[in-house]
Amino acid sequence: MTEACGEARRIGEVMRRARVLQRRSQKEVAAALGCHQSKVSRLESGRGTEDIRVLRAVAQELGIPPGQLGLAAVPDVSAADFGAEDMRRRTFLAAGVVAFVSPADSVVARDELVQALLPGLDPAGTAAPLDTTVLRKRVGEARRLFHTCDYTALERMLPGLIADLRKAAQDARAMDAFSPLLATAYQTATSLLLKQRDQGTAWLAVGRAMAEAERSGxxxxxxxxxxxxxxxxxxxxxxxxxxxxxxxxxxxxxxxxxxxxxxxxxxxxxxxxxxxxxxxxxxxxxxxxxxxxxxxxxxxxxxxxxxxxxxxxxxxxxxxxxxxxxxxxGDVGLALRAAHPLMRRRIPVPERRAALWLEVARAYSRQGHLAEGYRALCVAETCAAQDVRRPAVRDLVAEMAARDRRRTLPGLHQLSRRLGVFA
Incomplete structure (x- = not known):
């Protein structure tokens, strides 16, 4: 499962990078492919990439060499050969140069989080105390990790926390105490997954959050x-x-x-x-x-x-x-005017500080002011380094670097290389 997830995410990242560098929206690509925008969104998040016919259509539309998607170089593959080609693709992706795959421990943590979110399973807990006070403190710590943008630690923490909360809530007499905590943990998981652009798992998490919220009253x-x-x-x-x-x-x-x-x-x-x-x-x-x-x-x-x-x-x-x-x-002038007072204001939550400077970078980029946009990205990175490494920001950096054709901003291209996106 870990290998398959890594392969799918790598394919999605290749597609997303090619589209961004061509400055095309998901809607535009979807129209060219004759499908709905949500189909392109799912592909870029690593879902549906097992369909070789779709991969070939995307490769042709975006000008991606078939080999980068693990496809055979020959343009026509008979129906009888699709199974063999799929096997070659999986082998290639598992062993090839994977520039965009998450580290192995991150993929394992994601798999553990998915398992903790699945209904009907009884995931292993942490053997920590299950009393309300301790669990409430742990939920608070999970929220703190999110607001300080320590997403790596949060992803490792959530599976055990959710498992312990589910175990504690099995006692009907304790449900009133633990349902609110479980709902908050699921909400936190949803927010984290959205940061990581994993909408598929986010749907699973938010469904659990809504169920516990309704149960809590x-x-x-x-x-x-x-x-x-x-x-x-x-x-x-x-x-x-x-x-x-x-x-x-x-x-x-x-x-x-x-x-x-x-x-x-x-x-x-x-x-x-x-x-x-x-x-x-x-x-x-x-x-x-x-x-x-x-x-x-x-x-x-x-x-x-x-x-x-x-x-x-x-x-x-x-x-x-x-x-x-x-x-x-698209009102970037008004956006920057509203942002200027905030730049001088103390914002105690790192995630919020980073959000401000990332929006400023996005606004400057849309105005064509790449130097100012790059400086805003640098400030955002000092506020929350992990927040700058999420997919949406990597797309922004890739787009800005692609537009700097004369390479007048070497720091921007260095940032692009650090994030694993290349113009």
Missing amino acids: DPLILASSVRVQAHVLARERHTAQAVALVRRTADQLTGSYDRRSPEYLAAVGLLLLRGATAAGGGGDRAATEEFLSKEREVARYVSLDRPDAWATFGPTNVALHEVSARVAL
């Missing part, structure tokens, strides 16, 4: 689970569904802000933030402005910057999400 846990579900929907380009989900849930929770707890307000605020970014990514200006307006209203009553389930909400995070939404809408 806690509106704050439910709001947090809806938030990550909307994030998964938006990543799969189901923007309208994501916006409708956030709007429907927020309508049930908003109001009487002056009488709500800080945790309640932060949960509602973070849900609205997700609505704004989903709407911005889908080009829905009206919905984006609607959510931003509601966020500002909630932020008048609360400001939290703690690494827990409802943390990092307040005026600063509202402003940061406005930057992200403006970039997504």
